[in-house]
Amino acid sequence: MHHNIDIVIADDHEIFLDGLSLMLSRQHGFKVVGRASNGAQLLDIVNKAKPDVVLTDIKMPVLDGIASTRQMLQTWPDLKVIALSMFDEENLIVEMLEAGAKGYLLKNAHKNEIAEAVTSVYEGKNYYCAKTSSALAGMIVRSKFKSTTSDPIIELSERERTIIQMICCQRTAQEIADTVYLSKRTVEGCRIKIFEKVKVKNLGGLIIFALKHKLVHENELI
Structure with a gap:
């Protein structure tokens, strides 16, 4: 990393802003170069600080995260934006992605996941929160949001397709193993390989991939 x-x-909640700022500052390779409590202030700070990544709350005073994301990306098209959301803001998350955000996190995400999201979007990938609900996954697939990377054709074997379907339906490794006549350990290995092959980090990303490529249907998901 250069x-x-x-x-x-x-974020307009000072305690959350303090905590997130401290946590990110302690991560190796990250530097917090500015903090804002509303969207207008965010535009001003981004203009001065020229960051690589912006983590922004969606609901903020003066200018919300959706409007400020649109404006930031008009001026700085290479900026990577991650939406910070409450668990019940699914429509707003979709609007943030359509405005140009490259990923989203729930505010109660673990610090390792926040670090992974920052690194992923910095490297040009999209990041979907690990706790993505199947309803939100469906909304994202149906939305105007198109992932930046045009999906190369990924060849999946029949077995890989079956395993993807079962992972998306939240079957355990043992249940999958019993269905495809493999050992539990082999299934765990397959799962890691599948995540690498389809370039997703977690279950949320896999569900979105599977819905997009019609490997599963929304009504099959929990």
Whole structure:
């Protein structure tokens, strides 16, 4: 990595902002270069600090995360934006992705996941929160949001397709093993290979991939 990943964070709750700022500052390779408590302030700080990644709350005073994301990306098209959301803001998450955000996290995400999301979007990938509900996955697939990377044709074997379907339906490794006549350990190995092959980090990403490529239907998901 050529330098620290410079990050600006925006949230109108000071305690959350303090905690997130401290947590990110302690991560190796990250540098918090600005903090904002509303969207207008965020635009101002991004203009001065020129960060690589912005983590922004969606609901903020003066200018919300959706409007500020649109404006930021008009001016700085290479900026990577991650939406910070409450669990019940699914429509707003979709609007953030359509506005140009590259990923989203629930505010109660584990610090390792936040670090993974920042690194992923910095590297040009999309990041879907591990706790993505099947309803939200369906909304994303049906939305105007198109992942930046045009999906190369990924060849999947019949067995891989079956395993993907069962993972998306939240079957355990043992249940999958019993169905495809493999050992539990082999299934766990297959799961890791599948995540690498389809370039997703977690179950949320896999569900979106599977819905998009019609490997599963929404009504099959829990």
